[in-house]
Amino acid sequence: MKRFKVFRVLLLIFCFFIGLGALYGGTAMLIKPDGSLLRMESMLPYFQVLPFADILFQDYTFPGIALIIVNGVSNLTAAVLILCKKRIGYVLGTIFGFTLMLWIIIQFVIFPANVLSTLYFIFGALQLIVGYVALVSYNQVNFKFSEDGYQYIDKNSKTLVVYFSRMQFTKRIAYVKANREHANIVELKTKERTEGTLGFWWCGRFGMHKWPMETYPLDVDLNKYSKIILVTPIWVFRMCGPMRDFIAKNKETLKNKEIEVVFNHFNPWLPKGAIKEIEKDIKISKVESKTTWLGHTFNL
Ligand SMILES: Cc1cc2nc3c(=O)[nH]c(=O)nc-3n(C[C@H](O)[C@H](O)[C@H](O)COP(=O)(O)O)c2cc1C
Numbered sequence: 001m002k003r004f005k006v007f008r009v010l011l012l013i014f015c016f017f018i019g020l021g022a023l024y025g026g027t028a029m030l031i032k033p034d035g036s037l038l039r040m041e042s043m044l045p046y047f048q049v050l051p052f053a054d055i056l057f058q059d060y061t062f063p064g065i066a067l068i069i070v071n072g073v074s075n076l077t078a079a080v081l082i083l084c085k086k087r088i089g090y091v092l093g094t095i096f097g098f099t100l101m102l103w104i105i106i107q108f109v110i111f112p113a114n115v116l117s118t119l120y121f122i123f124g125a126l127q128l129i130v131g132y133v134a135l136v137s138y139n140q141v142n143f144k145f146s147e148d149g150y151q152y153i154d155k156n157s158k159t160l161v162v163y164f165s166r167m168q169f170t171k172r173i174a175y176v177k178a179n180r181e182h183a184n185i186v187e188l189k190t191k192e193r194t195e196g197t198l199g200f201w202w203c204g205r206f207g208m209h210k211w212p213m214e215t216y217p218l219d220v221d222l223n224k225y226s227k228i229i230l231v232t233p234i235w236v237f238r239m240c241g242p243m244r245d246f247i248a249k250n251k252e253t254l255k256n257k258e259i260e261v262v263f264n265h266f267n268p269w270l271p272k273g274a275i276k277e278i279e280k281d282i283k284i285s286k287v288e289s290k291t292t293w294l295g296h297t298f299n300l
Contacts, residue, residue, distance in 0.1 A: 003197050004137035011093045011134045012079055014127040018100060019075030022067050029064030046110045071100060090138050094131030100124030139295040145172050150179040159183035160220065163231035164242040166194045166203065169292045170264045174231040176300055177262060183229065188215045188242040206241035210277075212248050213241025222250060227258040230278075234265035238274045251281040260286040266293065 028037040035041045040060070047057035056062040074096050081089030101124035107117045145168040153175070161183050163174035171187070178185040190213050192206075193199045206213045222228070232243040239247075239261075247254065261284050263270050270289035278284060291298045 001137060001141050001196065004134065004141050007130055007134035007137055008082065010130045011090065011127070012082055014097070014123065014130060015075040015079035015082065015093050018096070018123065018127065019072050019079060022071035022075065023073075026064040026066075026068035026072055029060035029067065033059035033061045033064070035060045043111065046112075049110055050106075070103060071096070074099065087135075087138060087142075090131060090135040094128055094135055097124050097127030097129075097131050100127065136294060140167055143168060143295045145175075147175065150175045152179045152182045153185055154182045155184050157181075157183045158225055159227040159229065160222070160225040161185040161229045161231060162188060162218070162243075162246060164188040164190075164215075164240050164246075165233065166199065169295065169297065170231055170233045173262060173264050173290055173292075173297060173300065177229055177231060181229065183227075184220065184225075186218050186220050188218070188246055190215050190242050190245075192241075203235055203241065207236030207238065210236075210238060210244070211241055212245035215242045215245045215249075218246075222253045222257075225257065227260070228254060229260040229262065231262040231264070234263055234267075234271065234274060237271040238277055239263070244277075247278060247281055254282045259284050260288070262288040262290065264290045264292055264297070266291070 025038060029035065029040075031037060035044060044057070044059070047053055047063070050057055074092070078089050078092040078096055082093060083089075101121055104117050104121040104124060108121070111117060159181050161174050161178040161181070163170055163185070164187070165171035165174070174185060174187075177183070192213050193202050203213070205211075230239075230243060230247070232239045235241060238244075259282050261275070261278060263274060265271075268291050270287075275284065275287055290300065
């Protein structure tokens, strides 16, 4: 995925830049604790408002050590973990963006306004954003769903699970549900573009306009089933476009069935409008709501 590659490199640049910079600054402070190597002698009085200043801030030894640990070793560790393809590297890289912002907030409080602090605060914020996007992308790239192991799915069941899923998060929920209910399962497919970043925006367009997204006919006969479980991700506070299309095309048939709906979403709450939209056409006997974050579904 292109987005992942770009943001991975950007995060690495931030981690190395901040990490090496902090290592350089901290070492310079330790070599010359009076701050003369960095021409920071005149800044020392500003530190005196901090707690324990009489012990910790009489020279640059403690600030140097703190800088090396908090912004130096930390960011370099994150960078190495990212290079070793470890997920924790992305988590740490994101957290250390936030740490840098906190560090600079202390500087905002004790130093007079200056360009360098403002710039580094912006770097921290950017690192946080870049790290988060890289982490989300990492999870998307590495999320693998296998249909194996759902041994109770039954093609001859009277219950059918119908689902749509872009990134397979909703697919996993649908499979767990079908397995529990010993139901049959079928996927809604569309010829519209739904994959990748472009697909996200394209789906967003359908979501914003509450448009149905045309789906291919299903290769199952709905009349065979007495209960149908619809499993849909939320797109812009409503069901996804393909599910809207499926309901619109089959509402007369669905009216005679027991209908359950499972919504999957990112926000920790389910927008009530999503239920209401479906209830305009069909009666729902049970609603479930799942929250998925970074590939992890709570209450799965
Ligand atoms: C176009 C689009 C719009 C979305 N809008 C919302 C939203 O309004 N609220 C929300 O909680 N999640 C929203 N999401 C997030 C998805 O519901 C969530 O990521 C879900 O896990 C996706 O499942 P899937 O990958 O199986 O399709 C949106 C996702 C897409 C693609």
